[in-house]
Amino acid sequence: MSTGYPPPSADTRSGLPGPVVVPGGSGDGGLPHTSGGGSVGRGDRVFKSVSVTAGCTVLLIILAIGAFLVIQAVPALRANTANFLTEKKFFPNDPRPAFGIASLTFGTLLSSTIALLLAFPVAVGVALFISHYAPRRLATLLGYVVDLLAAVPSVVYGLWGISFLNPRIQDTSRFLDVHLGFLPFFSTGGTYGHSVFLAGVVLAIMVLPIVASLSREVFLQVPAANQEAALALGATRWEMVRIAVLPFGRPGVIGATMLGLGRALGETIAVALVLSTSASISFKVLEPGGNSIAANIANGFGEANEIGRGALIASGLVLFVITLVVNVAARAVIYRRKDFTDGSL
Secondary structure, three states, X not given: OOOXXXXXXXXXXXXXXXXXXXXXXXXXXXXXXXXOHHHHHHHHHHHHHHHHHHHHHHHHHHHHHHHHHHHHHHHHHHHOOOOOXXXXXXXXXXXXXXXXXXXXXXXXXXXXXXXXXXXXHHHHHHHHHHHHHOOHHHHHHHHHHHHHHXXXXXHHHHHHHHXXXXXXXXXXXXXXXXXXXXXXXXXXXXOOOOEHHHHHHHHHHHHHHHHHHHHHHHHHOOOHHHHHHHHHOOOOHHHHHHHHHHHHXXXXXXXXXXXXXXXXXXXXXXXXHHOOOOOOOOOOOOOEOOOOHHHHHHHHOOXXXXXXXHHHHHHHHHHHHHHHHHHHHHHHHHHHOXXXXXXXX
């Protein structure tokens, strides 16, 4: 029986029916309808505009912070009677201001390096255990505990470090001095406590949950097909992790490590509490003393005069540049290796 509608067109080569043409006075000239095509295009344009605006806003904020630091630091740098980059002492409130960031920068980099050396292997091990070894219930519980460590305020870590960890870490420092004192890092005059090593341990505990949490999430994103293929070829659990999980998650682990390093570089209260400040440059990490840029700003801002505040802001500018250089270097490492960008993130 004829319905009055034209029959569906067919592909003469395959015999399959073509697109169904919806009749009616839609004004589309008989073209097939595509549901939601216009709205999808508008959504893409809106999303692109929002993304570009957000990216530009972040860039403008960074430039504004840098400009503020430079403007506030210039008067103090002009009044400085010492070399800002090489001077160890920091006395900007004197009648003849003399200050520099040599010892502050050294202490910041040394304590952050110790923190990363201690935290990185533990954090990656915790992330691998939670993602690939632990039973599900235990992995969930450990994940909550690691995330909880990241939420602890830094002042709590500082108070814990100075009241609980400092008396107990002196035995470890004494052991390292006795048995490894032939190394310049661990030799000391017999005085322990409030050292860069203590600050590094506290910072390592603060950095560990950041690196572990992000690394865990990256390891959980490894395609199951990659892991199953390695196991099907006869790989053990560790070999599967080594050839399938770690290469895939390497960019994420590097990014997590850089975030942890940023936390260590900029940490203020915890370092200010556990360090006995001194303007010295020494690789003997067990000796009391040392300082960092952030801790020096926290300790000196309340009593600083106008030049002193400008000097502290100038040191903050140095820390800002160091953090920027670290992040740029991390990006360069990721993009330099082709296998980092081929996989996933």
